[in-house]
Amino acid sequence: MELGCFLPPVLWAAQVLLAASSEALQCEGPVSTGDSACHPGDDRGSGEVDFQAKGYTFSRPLRLVVSYDWLILQGPATPIFEGDPLALRCQAWRGWPLTQVTFYRDGSALGAPGPHREFTIAGVREADSGHYHCSAVFQSPGPGSPETASSVAVTVQELFPAPVLRATPSPSPQEGSAVTLSCQTKLPLQRSATRLLFSFYKGGRAVRGRGLSPELQVPAASEAHSGSYWCEAATEDNHVWKRSPRLEISVQGPSRSGAPPALNPAPPKSVAPGMPAAEPPRPLPPPSSPSSGGPGPPSPLQASDPHLQHRMGLLLRQMQDVRVLLGHLVMELRDLSGHLKSEARKGPTKQV
Known part of the structure; x- marks a missing residue:
């Protein structure tokens, strides 16, 4: 036996x-x-x-x-x-x-x-x-x-301690990746045969009702899955039930590729004799506030979205590079204009 x-x-x-x-x-x-x-x-x-x-x-x-x-x-x-x-x-x-x-x-x-x-x-x-x-x-x-x-x-x-909610592999997963929420607690050896039921909540709303599995699977995380989660463990007769502390889940956006390389302007050419030196281009002023017309603090959207800040910085640098190139073009036009005026003053050459 x-x-x-x-x-x-x-x-x-x-x-x-x-x-x-x-x-x-x-x-x-x-x-x-x-x-x-x-x-x-x-x-x-x-x-x-x-x-x-x-x-x-x-x-x-x-x-x-x-x-x-x-x-x-x-x-x-x-x-x-x-x-x-x-x-x-x-x-x-x-x-x-x-x-x-x-x-x-x-x-x-x-x-x-x-x-x-x-x-x-x-x-x-x-x-x-x-x-x-x-x-x-x-x-x-x-x-x-x-x-x-x-x-x-x-x-x-104590029949079992208050559960702890854990996220695997991380509470800050990348968008599209899988996430597993585990409601972890432990029964004493004398009551190891006791069955516990687990439920999961996001804020004040039930995500999954009571079940025997202590895990909640999220196959592909999205921005909508971000929020405050907690779980509950309870006996079948509901005489004993305990909640876990809250766990913040923050789903990260897709990773972006590196910034495009900045334009490398050609070195300025020497100015023709007698011509005034071209004034170096000034940097562009910061974007003005729509309400006041002058520079102001970044909007809440800019402050809350680091990717938007990064893209705006790249755009400003590219605009400055374009301004530098326009300055060099102006100097080239001045050189050409001065050369044409000099040739016009000399007149046509006479034949001997």
Whole structure:
């Protein structure tokens, strides 16, 4: 028989037993009909035993605490996690009838006195941890005999931490690339069989409803996928649910090729004798604001789009290069004009 074909048995009972009362120990799981044995624990001296059998798995030892008080509070015998039900029982000696039963947590009453001996919570939270005890009045022996039970510590363990949302390969992907959002959390070993459901949100809108997969696939990211994301992990009964911190996704635009090379103007030629030197071209003024007519700060669109700023810079440099070339052309025209005027003043040459 394979070990993995059934769940391991669980030995359970109330955490505290009252002397002279009877409690049943129940083993939930497969029943062994083969060879089995029960051996005292090694150097434990606490009454715990180890169970051995061929082809079977067995429960962990359970410690029983026997009390000789008139009134005790019976609590959970196994570790309790968020979302588990909690049942506390106020038990009297030999089951004598009680009245005005009151339950307390950390010294504060959890309700008015009444006839009910049990206090239950459908799904506990970590805030329910504390020291519990009960008080009651015995109806017999003797009229109106009040008693108070010793406190029992109840510690509610975290079922799973708040999830963390991560983006793979990066929260700033290039447009058109694939992105995977992972809602990451971890269950304790004792509750590894618990099923969690995951959901994803963008802002206040659900992107994907609850499902077993902790991942959300985006095959091709676009600018519309940019935004603030968060995820939620919850148990199937919704007794425990937790949200992740927000994660900003910023999809980058497509990469652009390098800037075109700037024009290299030819070096200026020497000016003809007698001609004034051409004034070097001045740089172009910065673009003026449409409203004031003068230079002003860049518009919000320019400040928010680095690609637009880059293209405008290239355009300004090219305009300056064109201005320089126009200056050189003007100087060439002046040289040619001066040369033509000089030839006109000399007149036609005479034949000898």
